[in-house]
Amino acid sequence: MARMKFLCDSDRCIECNACVTACKNEHEVPWGINRRRVVTINDGKPGERSISMACMHCTDAPCAAVCPVSCFYTTADAIVLHDKDLCIGCGYCFYACPFGAPQYPRVGNFGGRGKMDKCTYCAGGPQQDNTIVEYTQYGANRIAEGKLPLCAEMCSTKALLAGDGEMIATIYRERVQQRGYGAGAWGWHTAYRETVTV
Amino acid sequence: MMRLAPTLALALLLATPALAQTQPGAPAAGTPEIQAPVPEVGPASGGQGSGQVPESTIQGDTPTGTPAPAAAAAVTAPQARQPSAQAPTPAPFSDRGQPSAEELELQAALRGERITGRITIPDARAATLIQPEGQDWRTFHNRTLTLVGGIAVLGMLAILALFYLVKGRIRIDAGASGRTIQRFNLFERAAHWMTASSFIVLGLSGLNLTFGRYLLLPLLGPEAFTAVSMWGKIAHNYLAFPFTLGIVLLFLIWVKDNIPDKVDLAWIKAGGGMLRHGHPDAKRFNAGQKVVFWITVLGGTLVALSGYVLIFPFAVTDMAGQQLAHIVHGILSVLMVAAMLAHIYIGTLGMEGAFHAMGSGEVDLNWAKEHHSLWVEEELSKARGTVTGPTAARPLGAD
Ligand code: HEM
Ligand code: SF4
Ligand code: SF4
Numbered sequence: 117m118a119r120m121k122f123l124c125d126s127d128r129c130i131e132c133n134a135c136v137t138a139c140k141n142e143h144e145v146p147w148g149i150n151r152r153r154v155v156t157i158n159d160g161k162p163g164e165r166s167i168s169m170a171c172m173h174c175t176d177a178p179c180a181a182v183c184p185v186s187c188f189y190t191t192a193d194a195i196v197l198h199d200k201d202l203c204i205g206c207g208y209c210f211y212a213c214p215f216g217a218p219q220y221p222r223v224g225n226f227g228g229r230g231k232m233d234k235c236t237y238c239a240g241g242p243q244q245d246n247t248i249v250e251y252t253q254y255g256a257n258r259i260a261e262g263k264l265p266l267c268a269e270m271c272s273t274k275a276l277l278a279g280d281g282e283m284i285a286t287i288y289r290e291r292v293q294q295r296g297y298g299a300g301a302w303g304w305h306t307a308y309r310e311t312v313t314v
Numbered sequence: 315m316m317r318l319a320p321t322l323a324l325a326l327l328l329a330t331p332a333l334a335q336t337q338p339g340a341p342a343a344g345t346p347e348i349q350a351p352v353p354e355v356g357p358a359s360g361g362q363g364s365g366q367v368p369e370s371t372i373q374g375d376t377p378t379g380t381p382a383p384a385a386a387a388a389v390t391a392p393q394a395r396q397p398s399a400q401a402p403t404p405a406p407f408s409d410r411g412q413p414s415a416e417e418l419e420l421q422a423a424l425r426g427e428r429i430t431g432r433i434t435i436p437d438a439r440a441a442t443l444i445q446p447e448g449q450d451w452r453t454f455h456n457r458t459l460t461l462v463g464g465i466a467v468l469g470m471l472a473i474l475a476l477f478y479l480v481k482g483r484i485r486i487d488a489g490a491s492g493r494t495i496q497r498f499n500l501f502e503r504a505a506h507w508m509t510a511s512s513f514i515v516l517g518l519s520g521l522n523l524t525f526g527r528y529l530l531l532p533l534l535g536p537e538a539f540t541a542v543s544m545w546g547k548i549a550h551n552y553l554a555f556p557f558t559l560g561i562v563l564l565f566l567i568w569v570k571d572n573i574p575d576k577v578d579l580a581w582i583k584a585g586g587g588m589l590r591h592g593h594p595d596a597k598r599f600n601a602g603q604k605v606v607f608w609i610t611v612l613g614g615t616l617v618a619l620s621g622y623v624l625i626f627p628f629a630v631t632d633m634a635g636q637q638l639a640h641i642v643h644g645i646l647s648v649l650m651v652a653a654m655l656a657h658i659y660i661g662t663l664g665m666e667g668a669f670h671a672m673g674s675g676e677v678d679l680n681w682a683k684e685h686h687s688l689w690v691e692e693e694l695s696k697a698r699g700t701v702t703g704p705t706a707a708r709p710l711g712a713d
Pocket of ligand 2 (some may be wrong): 218
């Protein structure tokens, strides 16, 4: 089985936000929720980099570790998913997640945040694959159709890579060797406790 | 610049589409590594005079998603790119030598700093790319709080059980007198029970968030456990208000009787009459009760304040503040639960006659004399004052 990962090559990302838009559109993500976002660090300064970030589908995921109702599960492809029917909207996963991935439909006064929503790696949720119920709760299930996440698939610069960790790491390594430099893979140390050694 | 131009043009002429794609002019052209005619740089230097597309470039390209006929494209690409070759002045591209993402991430993690940037969506919190504190908070919630809470609650239960087994129930030495004296009026009792009942539900629903997944989830199954936790959460959020009101009321009505004084020192020296036998003097509240009072008032205030921060997430503080509020709330709560277990024990099982104080409000006179001697004297003299009054000249002791 593959170990699915995301890798954002910040030397390529041009902050076009197409991944963000594609994600919103593919899953009909409600207003106010961003499963994916593009953060620009050192904006306007030398060394400016843009990084597209969503859920990294961590090894030993912090969100799953703190959830008081244990509603997370990891698929055979190492994708971290959760069950919205079990979520109580406590917000703990948002406190624990290093990448700010969990999102809530409401502001959350009086604990009324609503069910947590986050990137599913286009893998839906615990409902029957590619059903209406699954779509309304979690969005499209491209993985079940044998496709990779849409954000990475349509990235025009191929900055955002999704797929088996080994494979995308190899692609990234080759790029770095070829162009002679690489700023590294953001989030890999935190999410996967490993780096893409070149 | 003039001297560079031919090299640049040549570099671009032979650049593969992939290289051109990364960005035509500026970055690639402006970088010394790329334009320098140093042979060992290989593919990155494009065509240093070889006049051929390096084999490795094509190979390296394939997996990046470049269309397969890379070589063919390479022939046509340069013409289109030609104009841009002269145009850009190479900007000082100083970040090449800077530490990589992994290193920055590691440094940030070690220093506990967040990596933040700029974002184009309204949610300002999303500008944080990585917050390593999340891992600390996880450790707090999963390890520290479970340990402290588990030890505090189970430890206190063990101590109380041991105490009960060794010492048994504290009886009224002189036996019940059959006459009672009012200890707490209706208002005091109402305030106490409002605070206590909301505290119990707050405590149980809170502990459920910390321990429920280990203790209740296996028993109830996921659906029922979620239902319980959901109701618990709603109860926790709304009972916060009667609890806070109760804390304020209890403080106002009892603070005057809870200022520590010399009598308390003597009481503590005598072991409160619990560890050694005997009944040290005490006013309305003895030193032990004063401790419970201040734990409730001060602890309760901090728990309530941190709780309100949690109830209105990000209204007054940021991520670090929310996490801190949670740490304060969790730790103080479990410690308070432990303290209140002792309070409940002594008020019910641990001491004969004590519960009436908060039940009917009337305690047996002998109980009162034994545990609150100075208070009883005070109350009796007050009562005598009203009974004897200025007019009635009744013989002493006639009452
Ligand atoms: C004024 C009062 C209080 C307020 C506003 C408040 C609010 C909160 C909130 C918002 C949470 C986060 C979970 C959720 O959204 O439901 C929480 C958790 C918790 N509360 Fe309270 N609370 C209050 C009083 C108490 C009291 C009196 C206790 C204990 C006796 C308590 C024990 C806990 C515990 C143990 C947790 C879970 C901590 C964890 O698992 O990390 N709370 N509280
Ligand atoms: S990125 Fe956040 S939400 Fe995603 S698996 Fe990791 S901790 Fe969980
Ligand atoms: S918000 Fe939902 S998913 Fe997140 S920790 Fe709470 S119950 Fe679990």
